[in-house]
Amino acid sequence: MKLDLDKITPSNFIEDIIWNDLKSGKVKSVMMRFPPEPNGRLHIGHAKAACFNFSTAAKFGGKCNLRFDDTNPVKEDADFCDQIERDIRWLGFDPAGIYYASEYFGYMRDCAVKLIKAGLAYVDDSTPEVIRQMRGTLTTPGTDSPARGRSVKENLALFEKMQGGSIPDGGMVLRAAIDMASPNMNMRDPVIYRVLHAPHHRTGDKWCIYPMYDFAHPLEDAVEGITHSCCSLEFEDHRPLYDWVVNNCVDGQKPRQIEFARLNITDTVMSKRYLKQLVDMGAVDGWDDPRMPTLSGLRRRGVPAHAIVAFCNEVGLAKAVGTVDAAQLYDCIRDELNATAKRYMVVPDPIELDIINLPDDFSREIEVTEGGEYTVPHPTPIDPEKKCTPTVTRKIKLTPRLYVNRDDFMADPPKGYHRLVPNGLARLKNSFIVRCVGYDTDESGKVIKIRCEKTDEVKAKGVIQWVDRDSAADIKIRYLSPIVPDGDGELTERIDRDSLTVGTAKAEAGVNDLPIGEGVQFFRIGYFARDGKQTDAFNRVVELKSSYKA
RNA sequence: AGGGGUAUCGCCAAGCGGUAAGGCACGAGACUUUGACUUUCGCAUUCGCAAGUUCGAAUCUUGCUACCCCUGCCA
Numbered sequence: 001m002k003l004d005l006d007k008i009t010p011s012n013f014i015e016d017i018i019w020n021d022l023k024s025g026k027v028k029s030v031m032m033r034f035p036p037e038p039n040g041r042l043h044i045g046h047a048k049a050a051c052f053n054f055s056t057a058a059k060f061g062g063k064c065n066l067r068f069d070d071t072n073p074v075k076e077d078a079d080f081c082d083q084i085e086r087d088i089r090w091l092g093f094d095p096a097g098i099y100y101a102s103e104y105f106g107y108m109r110d111c112a113v114k115l116i117k118a119g120l121a122y123v124d125d126s127t128p129e130v131i132r133q134m135r136g137t138l139t140t141p142g143t144d145s146p147a148r149g150r151s152v153k154e155n156l157a158l159f160e161k162m163q164g165g166s167i168p169d170g171g172m173v174l175r176a177a178i179d180m181a182s183p184n185m186n187m188r189d190p191v192i193y194r195v196l197h198a199p200h201h202r203t204g205d206k207w208c209i210y211p212m213y214d215f216a217h218p219l220e221d222a223v224e225g226i227t228h229s230c231c232s233l234e235f236e237d238h239r240p241l242y243d244w245v246v247n248n249c250v251d252g253q254k255p256r257q258i259e260f261a262r263l264n265i266t267d268t269v270m271s272k273r274y275l276k277q278l279v280d281m282g283a284v285d286g287w288d289d290p291r292m293p294t295l296s297g298l299r300r301r302g303v304p305a306h307a308i309v310a311f312c313n314e315v316g317l318a319k320a321v322g323t324v325d326a327a328q329l330y331d332c333i334r335d336e337l338n339a340t341a342k343r344y345m346v347v348p349d350p351i352e353l354d355i356i357n358l359p360d361d362f363s364r365e366i367e368v369t370e371g372g373e374y375t376v377p378h379p380t381p382i383d384p385e386k387k388c389t390p391t392v393t394r395k396i397k398l399t400p401r402l403y404v405n406r407d408d409f410m411a412d413p414p415k416g417y418h419r420l421v422p423n424g425l426a427r428l429k430n431s432f433i434v435r436c437v438g439y440d441t442d443e444s445g446k447v448i449k450i451r452c453e454k455t456d457e458v459k460a461k462g463v464i465q466w467v468d469r470d471s472a473a474d475i476k477i478r479y480l481s482p483i484v485p486d487g488d489g490e491l492t493e494r495i496d497r498d499s500l501t502v503g504t505a506k507a508e509a510g511v512n513d514l515p516i517g518e519g520v521q522f523f524r525i526g527y528f529a530r531d532g533k534q535t536d537a538f539n540r541v542v543e544l545k546s547s548y549k550a
Numbered sequence: 551a552g553g554g555g556u557a558u559c560g561c562c563a564a565g566c567g568g569u570a571a572g573g574c575a576c577g578a579g580a581c582u583u584u585g586a587c588u589u590u591c592g593c594a595u596u597c598g599c600a601a602g603u604u605c606g607a608a609u610c611u612u613g614c615u616a617c618c619c620c621u622g623c624c625a
Contacts, residue, residue, distance in 0.1 A: 011564080016600095037625055053553045072624060130624055137621055173623050183553040185621050193622040213625050237554050237620050256562095259555090266561085314573060318565050321618055325561045328574045345584095371557060419587070427583055463583055 001498050003061040012317045018060055018228055027227040027253070030062025032096075034088070035220070037069045038201075041287040042087045044308060044329075045270045048263040051312035053230060054093040063096035065224055068184045070102045071216045072198035081201075083287075087295040088139065092307050102202045108211045108219050111249040112174055112193055116155045120248055122148055123158035125172045132245070134180070135188050142188045148177060158191075167195045178244060186241045190214055207343060214238055218245040219254035221506035229255045232262040233319065241302070242401065264271040264404075268293050289473050307336035315368035332537050343369075345396070345429060345465040346475070346507040350403035353436060353466065357453040358400040365395045368430045397509055398431055400468040403506045408464040409450050418461035420450065426462040433457040471509040 005023055010016045021027045034053045036046060058063035068087055070076045085098065116122035124131065124147040132145055136142030137356045150158070162172050174193035192215035196499045197208045211219075235242075235257065244255045264270055269278075280283045288296035298308065309334040311372060315324050353364075411421040420426040420436050434452035442448050 010592055016566095035625095039625080069625070075624075115555090124623095129622075132621075135621055137551090138553075142621090171624060175623095185553080188621085191623050196623080210623095212623075217625085233555070234619055235625090239554090261556085316573090318563070322562060325574065328562070331574060334586085343584075416585095428582060429582085433583090460583085462585075462602090465584075468567085 008059065012260075013319070014228070014260060014317065015059070017258060018056065022060060030057050030060040031064075031225045031227045031270050032057040033066040033067050033221065033224060033226050033229065034071045035067040035101075035217070036084055037076060037079075039072070039075040040080060040272045040276050041083050041296055043270060043272070043275065043294045044265065044268070044298065044311075045263045045293075047091060047295060047308050048317070049230070049232075049504070050088060050091060050093060050316070051309055052260075054095075055313070057096075061218050062227075063468060064093070065097045066093075066095035066228075067099045067220060067224065068101065069213070069217070070100055070200070070202065070219070071213060073196070073198045074460060076201060078201045083296065087299075090295065090299060091309055093153070097217050097224070099220075099224060100202055101216055102200060102221055103215075104223050105203060105207055105211070107223060108216055109209075110217055111245075111295060112159065112211075112215070113156070115176065115192075116159060116174075116250060117152055118248065119152060119177065120175050121152050121174055122155050123172055124148075124160065124189075124191075125158075126176050128170055129526045131173070131191070135185065136180070137381055138185070144180050145175070145189065147175075148189070162193070162195050162209050163207075165197070165210075169195055169197055171195055174209075176241075176244070178241075184237055185239055186238050187244070190241060192245075211396050213232055214241050214246055216244050218242045218255065218257075218476070219249060221257075221292070222246060222250040222253075225253060226255040227253070228258045228391055231257060231259055233259050233321065235259055255462060257318070260317050261319055261321045263312075264321070265293070265329060266323055268326060288534070304336045304340065307333040308338075310336065339384070344508050344511050345467055346505060346511070347403045347405045347465060347467045347472075348465070348505045349406040350405045350506045351447060352449040352469065353402045353404045353409075353434075354449065354451050354453050355400040355402070355454055356437065360400065362400050364398045364431075366398055366430055367395055369393050374526070396430070397401065397471050398428075398466075399469045399470055402466045403468045403469055403472060404428075404464055406447070408462075409439070409447065411447060417465050420452075420462065424456055425460040426457065426464050429462045429463050430514065431466075433460045464469045467506045467508055469506075472506040473509050473511050475507045477512060509545065 002021070002212045005019060008019065010019045013385060018027075018030060023028070032053045035041060035049045035245045052065045056062075056347040059248055066085060068076075068084070070081075081100075085095075095310045112121060122145075124145050126145055126147060127135070131145070134145055141549050154457075159174055161167060162174065172195055175190050178187045178189055180188045190212070192212050193209050194212065195208060199205050200207065200210075218227075220226075229242075236259045241258050241261070246254050250359065262270075269275060270293065275287070275294065277289055277294070279290075284292060287294050288300045290297055290301035292298075295308070301307070311329050314328065314332060316518050345435075366484065384389070406418070408426070410417055413421045418436075422439065425433050425435050433455050435455050435457075436450055436452050438451040439447050440451075
């Protein structure tokens with residue numbers, strides 16, 4: 001079907017470029033790609049790039065591939081590829097194709113030979129140290145390597161030798177002959193192939209030379225017919241080299257590299273290197289530790305994929321480097337959870353509450369809605385985009401013996417507190433209103449039991465969650481504190497291991513039978529905090545995990 | 551010091567010569583059997599600074615200034 005460009009409104013500078021390329025006929029259709037290196041798990045920063053590539057391609061009627069940029073075998077492995085694909089699909093994207101850079105090694109080698117024949121590449125047997133020294137500095141030009149003068153025939157033979165296996169790692173490299181005096185360091189005869197005797201997770205020991213990113217990436221894009229190759233800002237300096245490779249190796253449709261600013265979020269480590277360090281040093285449970293900003297960690301933490309995609313769209317894309325307030329992410333999560341989460345009553349820090357004016361054998365079944373619907377009728381219809389769970393009801397049991405949360409009662413409340421206080425009223429959520437007529441404390445003065453009586457009141461400021469003591473289920477809960485980098489980016493004392501588990505809590509009977517991990521949420525929102533402000537709902541997300549490994 | 555970038559509300563971010571969108575955060579009110587949600591209202595006479603062009607500039611020009619990236623046989 002025909003794409004009606006006039007009905008598409010570009011919403012960022014790259015979409016502008018794409019729109020214009022389509023309009024002018026420079027490209028006939030859009031082809032994009034999300035190219036992670038399989039050397040770790042994806043984090044929310046990658047999600048921004050993935051969302052952008054997949055969504056934008058779709059917006060312009062194009063396609064987007066998932067491509068594993070596996071050109072450095074010593075850092076990569078097949079397991080990461082599987083995990084990455086899983087994360088991408090979890091986000092809701094369906095790659096037009098799944099490719100591996102390593103599939104193109106043969107083509108890349110041929111391109112290298114082509115460059116050699118054209119006198120545009122030469123084999124250098126200088127040591128890495130010498131090459132580095134001859135590269136010059138930011139302010140002084142580099143000097144030509146003596147190897148630069150080799151004949152085509154000689155270079156061809158040497159490159160052949162590099163592939164033969166007799167050259168040790170670091171013994172020789174293939175360099176592009178560009179300009180050692182270029183003010184752009186990337187153009188000072190960059191290394192495009194190196195000798196590396198390491199087994200590759202896909203090609204095994206077939207190769208002992210591997211292409212460098214700057215050479216490999218443009219070729220990967222070209223092979224897949226990528227029209228717009230978007231990457232992060234730090235590659236801006238590489239674009240001239242990208243174009244050099246494309247212009248000297250590729251015929252026909254040429255891919256174009258466009259750079260945008262990567263995502264930063266306050267108090268969030270967004271560096272694969274640090275995340276890997278955390279995993280390696282055992283500071284966290286693994287890549288999917290719920291404190292990690294990895295997609296798998298967020299998933300395990302109960303963050304809906306939809307919230308992450310919404311967040312990425314909301315944050316937008318530009319070239320200015322900035323740091324998004326984590327509150328914006330939490331807002332997206334809360335928004336999604338509000339529309340989809342099942343609401344079960346949970347008492348994280350239980351304290352007994354007896355209703356004294358009810359007979360001991362009093363028992364009542366209360367029908368409550370499972371959630372996914374707003375409690376209050378909406379003047380405006382709920383966004384149809386949000387998949388609200390249908391109204392499902394269940395029955396819960398109420399007896400005179402309950403548990404309520406410790407902070408839902410205060411013997412000496414500050415001004416503005418409107419839950420249970422001595423002689424005060426509060427509504428037991430989904431049920432009647434009670435009045436606190438007394439409370440017991442232990443020797444230390446700690447409240448151990450609240451005594452209330454059922455009333456016929458119809459209005460109370462506070463509404464508190466409760467759980468029937470006799471039928472309550474024990475659940476394990478944990479509070480999470482995010483991992484934040486300290487000033488130097490070093491991850492040391494900021495990791496609060498103890499924050500992961502709080503212990504046992506009480507919940508409605510049956511909650512342990514519910515599916516855990518990818519959707520069901522138990523949370524309390526709108527708490528009264530010490531400073532009188534509400535706490536962030538997200539901080540109160542409680543994950544149930546009966547089999548959590550401490 | 552050479553090259554490449556970026557500067558619009560506390561934080562993201564539209565804007566592309568015609569007189570500052572939106573989201574988050576924040577503040578005030580309404581509603582409420584989750585202090586949530588929903589809802590109403592408020593929140594940049596100003597676009598890093600300074601000149602200039604123009605009837606008119608955040609948008610064009612010229613100077614500054616600040617911050618980020620680049621000297622891997624990593625990506």
